[in-house]
Amino acid sequence: MYIMKKRIMSFLCALVLVLGFNQVIYAENEDIRPPAPPPIDMESIDSNISIGDEISLSPTSPQSAILFEWWCTITFNKGNNSLYMIGRQNAFYFCDQKLTIYLQKWDGTKWVDVTSWIFIEFNTAGILEDASFSFYEPGNYYRARAVHYAKYGNQTHTTESTAPYIYVN
The missing domain is CATH 1.20.5 (Single alpha-helices involved in coiled-coils or other helix-helix interfaces)
Structure with a gap:
């Protein structure tokens, strides 16, 4: 017992x-848990969009005397398991240009810069650059933001664009 x-x-x-x-x-x-989603008034896109899908965003600020087009996009590349961003800007003239692409993450209350890439070209009509990032944290919202700068003679123009956010799980 x-x-x-x-x-x-x-x-x-x-x-x-x-x-x-x-x-x-x-x-x-x-x-x-993922952070609370960004407010409804912020644009979002489906994270299932593939690299071949074209997303064109119109400029977010008034037209420039130097730049006539500027935008950025973000997608999730399932092939290599990374976030993929594209930034584009075009000028009316050959001029000096700088494009900075930022990867941002939603922390539940605001967008926070994760990393950035800077591209500079002199005497060019436009910049088209891409960047990828593999060290993301699943279960978060991400977006791309770009700062577009152009200088023609004594004139300069700086503006920003923001891609709709995606959720990556």
Whole structure:
């Protein structure tokens, strides 16, 4: 009888330990949630859009005397498991241009810059550049933002564009 009680007590202790560890693991997984989505008035696109899909965004600020087109996009490239961004700007004249593409992540209250790429070209009519990023955190919202700059003689123009956000899981 003593051996039976000892086995039952061992079994109950093991059961309590297993259940106790399961609760800790469950509580730990509860904290891993994506941040609240950006407000509804912000544009979003489906993360299933592939690299071949063309997304054209119109400029977000008044027309420039130097630049006539500027935009950026973001997609999730399932082939190499990375975020893929494109930035574009075109000028009326051959001029000095700078394009900075930012990858941003939604932290639940605001967009935060994750990293950036800078492209500079002199005496050019336009810039078309791309960047990819493989070290993203799944379960988050991402978007691309670009700062477009052009200088022609004494005139300069700086403007921004923002791509609709995507959710990457």
